Amino acid sequence: MAVPFEPVLTAGIGRLALEELEVYESQGGYQALRKAVRQMTPQEVQKEVTDSNLRGRGGAGFPTGRKWSFLPNDGRPRYLICNADESEPGTFKDRLLLERNPHLVIEGIMLAGYAIGAARAFIYLRGEFRQAYEVLQRALARARERGYVGRRVLGSDFSLEIVVHRGAGAYICGEETGLLSSLQGGRGEPRLKPPFPATSGLYGQPTVVNNVETLACLPSIISRGAAWFASIGSPRSPGPKIFSVSGRVRRPGNYELPLGTPLREILFEHAGGLEPGRRIKAVQPGGGSSPILTEQHLDVAMDFDSVAQAGSMLGSAGVIVLDDRDCIVEAARVLAEFYAHESCGQCTPCREGLHWAARVLRRIEQGGGRPEDIEVLQSLPSRIAGRTICPLADAGVGFLSSSLKYFMDEYRSHVTLGRCVQEAYVA
Amino acid sequence: MTPEWARRREQVAEILERYPERRSAIMPLLHLAQEERGYVAQEDVEAIAEILEMTPAQVESVASFYALYRRRPQGRYTLTVCSNLACVLGGARGLVEHLRQRLGVEPGETTPDGLFTLQVTGECLAACDQAPVMQVNGYYVHRAVPEKVDRVLEALRRGVPPASLADRATLPGEAAAPPDGASAGTGPGPSQEEASAHGRAL
Numbered sequence: 001m002a003v004p005f006e007p008v009l010t011a012g013i014g015r016l017a018l019e020e021l022e023v024y025e026s027q028g029g030y031q032a033l034r035k036a037v038r039q040m041t042p043q044e045v046q047k048e049v050t051d052s053n054l055r056g057r058g059g060a061g062f063p064t065g066r067k068w069s070f071l072p073n074d075g076r077p078r079y080l081i082c083n084a085d086e087s088e089p090g091t092f093k094d095r096l097l098l099e100r101n102p103h104l105v106i107e108g109i110m111l112a113g114y115a116i117g118a119a120r121a122f123i124y125l126r127g128e129f130r131q132a133y134e135v136l137q138r139a140l141a142r143a144r145e146r147g148y149v150g151r152r153v154l155g156s157d158f159s160l161e162i163v164v165h166r167g168a169g170a171y172i173c174g175e176e177t178g179l180l181s182s183l184q185g186g187r188g189e190p191r192l193k194p195p196f197p198a199t200s201g202l203y204g205q206p207t208v209v210n211n212v213e214t215l216a217c218l219p220s221i222i223s224r225g226a227a228w229f230a231s232i233g234s235p236r237s238p239g240p241k242i243f244s245v246s247g248r249v250r251r252p253g254n255y256e257l258p259l260g261t262p263l264r265e266i267l268f269e270h271a272g273g274l275e276p277g278r279r280i281k282a283v284q285p286g287g288g289s290s291p292i293l294t295e296q297h298l299d300v301a302m303d304f305d306s307v308a309q310a311g312s313m314l315g316s317a318g319v320i321v322l323d324d325r326d327c328i329v330e331a332a333r334v335l336a337e338f339y340a341h342e343s344c345g346q347c348t349p350c351r352e353g354l355h356w357a358a359r360v361l362r363r364i365e366q367g368g369g370r371p372e373d374i375e376v377l378q379s380l381p382s383r384i385a386g387r388t389i390c391p392l393a394d395a396g397v398g399f400l401s402s403s404l405k406y407f408m409d410e411y412r413s414h415v416t417l418g419r420c421v422q423e424a425y426v427a
Numbered sequence: 428m429t430p431e432w433a434r435r436r437e438q439v440a441e442i443l444e445r446y447p448e449r450r451s452a453i454m455p456l457l458h459l460a461q462e463e464r465g466y467v468a469q470e471d472v473e474a475i476a477e478i479l480e481m482t483p484a485q486v487e488s489v490a491s492f493y494a495l496y497r498r499r500p501q502g503r504y505t506l507t508v509c510s511n512l513a514c515v516l517g518g519a520r521g522l523v524e525h526l527r528q529r530l531g532v533e534p535g536e537t538t539p540d541g542l543f544t545l546q547v548t549g550e551c552l553a554a555c556d557q558a559p560v561m562q563v564n565g566y567y568v569h570r571a572v573p574e575k576v577d578r579v580l581e582a583l584r585r586g587v588p589p590a591s592l593a594d595r596a597t598l599p600g601e602a603a604a605p606p607d608g609a610s611a612g613t614g615p616g617p618s619q620e621e622a623s624a625h626g627r628a629l
Contacts, residue, residue, distance in 0.1 A: 010598060013598050013601070014597065014598045014600075014601035077447075086553050087550060087551060087553065088551070089511045089512055089513070089551040089555075090511075090512065090513055090551065090555050091551070091553060091555075092553040092554055092555055092556060092596065094553075095553045095554070095596050096596040096597075096598070099595055099596045100595065100596060100597075120447070126553070127458075127493070127495045128495070128550070128552060128553070128562065128565060129553075129565075130562075130564075130565030130566060131565070131566060131567065131593055131595065134590075163445040163446070165445075165451075165454065165455070166454065166455065166458055167454070167493070167495075168454055168457070168458070168493030168494070168495040168496055169493050169494030169495035169496075169548075169550065170492060170493050170494065171550060182454070183451060184448065184450060184451055185448070185449075185450030185451045185452070185453040185454070185479075185489065186450075186489060187488060187489055187492035188492060188493075203447060203448055244555065244556070245556070246513040246516075246517075246555030246556050246558065247512075247513055247516050247555075248516060251599050251600075252513075252555065252556035252557075252558075252599075253556040253597075253598060253599030253600075254556070254596075254598060254599070255599070270599075271599075288511070288512060288551065318555070320512055320513055320516075320555070322516070326516065330515070331512055331515075334510070334511065334512050334515050334549075335511075335512055337549055338511055338512075338549040338550070338551075341549050342549075342550070344492075
């Protein structure tokens with residue numbers, strides 16, 4: 001008998017001013033941190049997180065407890081980084097948590113820092129998030145005053161300072177090695193792994209990088225227990241998850257639901273479905289990097305494994321919906337231009353290939369497409385993806401290669417007609 | 428060291444203290460320079476290099492990697508329009524067109540009175556449920572349809588600070604205005620239906 005799902009991460013947002021410390025406390029806030037530092041050892045906190053089966057919400061879905069367990073026990077200082085560089089196209093969940101429930105994120109950071117024994121924690125905050133920056137700075141100041149952050153947390157022997165580090169407009173800094181390079185004062189250029197950050201991260205020291213939403217799951221895991229968390233949603237990818245839904249739905253927005261909720265339910269029961277008479281053309285289930293799904297995939301369970309089986313990825317769970325009036329070539333061009341611009345330039349296939357893809361798509365969109373352009377587009381993804389240091393290149397061809405699979409006729413007729421068969425509905 | 432940077436000694440010391448290694452302070456120092464001047468000038472690059480014991484070329488190399496560091500004077504208000512996929516679906520092209528007409532400038536340019544710089548970014552601004560979206564000096568304007576944009580421009584010209592015009596992230600169905608009602612007369616945003624109708628009409 002399933003228990004009805006109640007939001008966990010977004011509970012109270014819109015009803016309560018959770019950004020105020022006292023309001024957050026009145027909802028049981030910082031009780032998990034109190035419990036951890038007073039009644040639990042760091043190992044017990046880590047075990048609880050491992051047992052909860054929490055998987056990283058930044059996109060990769062890697063088990064959080066396992067990630068922590070890779071830290072070597074060699075006495076070197078360890079660092080914790082909260083990845084708040086949310087910039088995946090179609091994703092706006094972390095921004096909601098940072099602006100509206102900042103203490104939940106701070107409490108999550110303190111719990112993770114306690115569990116791994118962090119010497120210092122950093123929030124790598126997207127440069128564009130000025131409002132979140134202001135909210136966080138205020139929340140951190142209050143949390144320090146109250147003894148939740150800083151020296152001797154709640155009178156215990158545990159001390160941890162949190163530093164907010166603002167990015168400055170570079171998508172690639174969401175990739176963890178690009179982030180580390182940026183935080184060390186360099187250009188945000190990724191590097192090859194291994195070594196993984198767990199053994200050689202910030203300043204070459206053992207480092208954990210966790211996403212905002214991942215960390216926001218920790219207080220409830222510690223308060224309510226691993227078994228409770230593991231019982232929500234899909235057994236192999238459990239827990240609450242915020243789905244950011246945008247594009248051609250009537251009620252776009254952030255919906256917190258169990259992982260594994262069917263895509264159809266998210267789109268039609270929660271996000272209001274499409275405008276009357278419209279049909280779904282394509283859905284990116286996991287942000288701008290994810291290969292598209294079509295109407296035939298609407299019953300897919302939105303968890304890491306099921307979406308991968310359907311040929312895409314859950315990624316950041318930023319769900320972007322195109323309807324039957326939208327031009328597939330234009331959408332491909334918009335995304336290709338974005339990824340081309342965000343390539344850091346280290347790897348030739350990414351730096352040159354994505355620009356080439358964008359140019360060819362622009363030409364087709366503007367009516368100057370040549371018949372051989374189709375073959376060029378078809379040949380590009382396999383020459384770009386998997387041949388670079390980081391996954392940006394693969395991300396940059398996700399939409400292109402999947403849309404060529406499902407909408408080849410539309411690409412061809414765009415070339416033949418010199419214009420969109422969709423009669424340019426897209427603004 | 429310029430007098431400006433000499434005056435910032437305490438702020439600089441506080442920034443350096445945050446990091447185990449000095450070089451990490453480069454981004455906050457570049458932000459500090461830009462907050463005060465509106466852009467990063469050559470003398471800022473040189474001062475930061477001196478503080479961090481780096482060469483100006485190294486500072487330049489870092490500054491040039493990040494889109495938000497501006498190397499030329501900007502208008503008092505930088506209007507940044509999101510042109511990623513969800514905003515394109517929601518009418519970003521119409522928003523850019525409207526701003527071009529109202530301001531008489533092309534993307535990248537500043538109005539002759541020095542008040543507004545128009546920028547169009549391909550980076551998703553993480554407000555896709557509120558498309559089309561722009562930021563004013565980093566503060567959000569959600570559902571930026573022409574009538575709302577005109578109200579925002581007018582308020583900015585009156586000297587209303589962009590912070591008090593800002594829209595916060597919301598859950599679906601939640602009222603868009605901040606709880607203290609400090610939306611500075613921009614009024615409630617249009618519905619998604621209106622916004623997307625606008626997008627399609629243009």
